[in-house]
Amino acid sequence: MTHPLLDLAPLTAARFAAVERRVAALLETGNDVVITQGEALLPLEGCIRSGARPGSTALNVVTGPYGQTFGGWLRDCGAEVVDLEVPYDTAVTAAQVAEALAARPEIDFVSLVHAEAATGNTNPVAEIGEAVRAHGALFMLDAVASVAAEPLRTDAWGVDLCVIGAQKAMGGPAGVSAVSVSERAWERFAANPGAPRRSYLSLLDWKQRWIDAGRRALPHAPAQLEMLALEACLDRIEADGLKTVTARHASAAAATRAGAAALGGGLAPYVREARDAAPVATTLRTPAGVDASALVARALAADPGLPLAAGGGALAAEMIRVNHYGPDAAPGTVLSSLTALGAALAETGAPVDLLAARRAATEAWTG
Numbered sequence: 001m002t003h004p005l006l007d008l009a010p011l012t013a014a015r016f017a018a019v020e021r022r023v024a025a026l027l028e029t030g031n032d033v034v035i036t037q038g039e040a041l042l043p044l045e046g047c048i049r050s051g052a053r054p055g056s057t058a059l060n061v062v063t064g065p066y067g068q069t070f071g072g073w074l075r076d077c078g079a080e081v082v083d084l085e086v087p088y089d090t091a092v093t094a095a096q097v098a099e100a101l102a103a104r105p106e107i108d109f110v111s112l113v114h115a116e117a118a119t120g121n122t123n124p125v126a127e128i129g130e131a132v133r134a135h136g137a138l139f140m141l142d143a144v145a146s147v148a149a150e151p152l153r154t155d156a157w158g159v160d161l162c163v164i165g166a167q168k169a170m171g172g173p174a175g176v177s178a179v180s181v182s183e184r185a186w187e188r189f190a191a192n193p194g195a196p197r198r199s200y201l202s203l204l205d206w207k208q209r210w211i212d213a214g215r216r217a218l219p220h221a222p223a224q225l226e227m228l229a230l231e232a233c234l235d236r237i238e239a240d241g242l243k244t245v246t247a248r249h250a251s252a253a254a255a256t257r258a259g260a261a262a263l264g265g266g267l268a269p270y271v272r273e274a275r276d277a278a279p280v281a282t283t284l285r286t287p288a289g290v291d292a293s294a295l296v297a298r299a300l301a302a303d304p305g306l307p308l309a310a311g312g313g314a315l316a317a318e319m320i321r322v323n324h325y326g327p328d329a330a331p332g333t334v335l336s337s338l339t340a341l342g343a344a345l346a347e348t349g350a351p352v353d354l355l356a357a358r359r360a361a362t363e364a365w366t367g
């Protein structure tokens, strides 16, 4: 008995290369794109281990938990690390980055997260990119939570290493990811004796065995189901239009933010300024004395399909995440999420106005 997920013709090199080209178009880059066969932490770690080395100095911008992870890898590689950490309910500014670069002229690597789904903030990459370019450092951007949710202009912003995953706004699987690599990033990797080689983390292996070999034969069996799913994501984004997809995410964020503010009961947007709030997901702060994970559990008990989660780690007590990405960037999902959270909040005795929340969200959606 044949099975549609199991009995597949092999994925050809030509088809794999076509997916790469479409990802390059999505990222607005003319640089090489490598489709990495694993979750996005694979290319993120691969970039850092290839680009950082003893003797290099990295500016690591920390606006949430992923930035913290990068700092650990950079130190692991023997790089000197300057952490620029800002409160997680704000964004970093280009002026802060420029100042940090000016203070340490030897900085040769900058890591930045574009949008953080875990904290709900987004950073002004265009302006930051100008500062990084003026300084001359290699620029790595984690765009996993921003791709397809907001504009992402890899080349125009001077991003040397742009990492994406399919599992957020692209509405795809978590098991495949991609990175675009500029010419000077390849040169830096090649000059680094510590860069991974003959390793699953190695981007240089992909360059040598796939790109430089003319993309004629894949170096090993690809993650075929994930590749087909990524291809389907690109089909859907191209059919809907990237502008339409990013606009849906912007509307979902604006509606969730406005609805939560109108709901009352002490619920408030976690990210203070709307301009710093990521289109991919909206984080909310619970009122004092209301545990966010308990509130989310009550809301999910009423409606288990909603994209609600409590914040990670210490934030679990005070942060709610509304993960309105991919197919969940839809008015119905936002309204149902607000309704479920409002009902759960009302159970604690808080005065909430569900009607006002729904009205504010609807108005903000069409904005």
Ligand SMILES: *Cc1c(COP(=O)(O)O)cnc(C)c1O
Residues within 6 Å of the ligand: 039, 040, 041, 066, 113, 114, 115, 116, 117, 118, 142, 144, 145, 165, 167, 168
């Ligand atoms: C979601 C996300 C990733 C991928 O990590 P997972 O926790 O495995 O989903 C990486 N970087 C950022 C900024 C993300 O938001």
